[in-house]
Amino acid sequence: MTTVTSGKSMTRASDSLDAAKLLDMLRMMMLIRRFEERTAQSFMQKQIGGFCHIYIGQEATAVGSIFALNPGDPVITAYRDHGHALARGMHPNHCMAEMFGKITGCAKGKGGSMHMFDRAHHMYGGHAIVGGQCPLGVGLAFATMYLGEEKVTVCYLGDGALNQGAFHEAMNLAAIWRLPIIFVVENNSYSMGTHIARGTSMANDLATKAHSYGMHYAECDGMDVLNTYDVFKPLADSVRGSTSKAMGVKEEKGIGPAFVNCKTYRFKGHSMSDPQKYRSKDEVAQFEQKDPINSLVNHLIERNHATQEQIEAMDERAKQIALDAVKFANESPFPGVEELYTDVYSQPFGPYKVGELPIMLRENP
Ligand SMILES: Cc1ncc(C[n+]2csc(CCOP(=O)(O)OP(=O)(O)O)c2C)c(N)n1
């Protein structure tokens, strides 16, 4: 299982996508772009607190991969998570309200920008500890295998997570149990201000990391939504429902876990407070030439799938949805004080019996 694929084969999965589906992909990338612009603006206006990481530039990665999945396939990611949440189907209002700390947010405003969670759409977070989502992704994949479900879990991570112990432990466990999981490195070349070449061994040959665990390896152009889809569609279909003799089945199914290196680029700083001294304006401009939205627009226009007017109308609609999300978030209430004690433990007072509550939880201490 040490193959390398790049989606550049003769028959491409995206060839079978009709115009309506391609327009859906464009619509979603436009929504993420316009939503993120409003997010950044709201942060500057101090309506959003805490950390906030913008996904602009990387839209094709989430959209190309998530469009290749079934609705029930679990997805988990790091803190740069608004794009994945929207692509998975979270309502933009609930995503924005979460960042505003409002009760109408997907996590009742308790998580914020880095903790988008939507169980109904199988989006299992939003995780702030670099690499922390990898063992959780393994757990999600194990659960689907254990329950005999035909699913594939997609676990996104930044290139910074490649050097975390949790990532390697997760890769190892996924490999020995042949779990139905795809680890996806959203390789934007930077972990905060550190270039991948300075912080990661074998940065130019990430296949070695997959192959050292006996895993299938693929790479895609994360600035190109169709190439991303071309890689993910056949891969997800081959990994989905993988089983293992270690789990007691007689016949192993699927190809087991896989690892994808998705080359992408973030157009904005690491977070909202980043002077970006570590990269040149020329470098950013060079990648902006490969804007994933413009590329798909050109593709659609060249093939007469859409007119310039239709594209502009779609963009206007995306702007309006983003604006509506800000309005919804603004007008929503903050959580009440009683919310401090909910969703903390599955039992409201955790391991304590009423009467034995720690002093800060007593009504009359
Ligand atoms: C275990 C851990 N160490 C350090 C940090 C601080 N930190 C936050 S983001 C980040 C960079 C991660 O970069 P990458 O994984 O490439 O993701 P990107 O920001 O490019 O999406 C670091 C070091 C953290 N959150 N968790």
Ligand SMILES: [Mg+2]
């Ligand atoms: Mg990175």
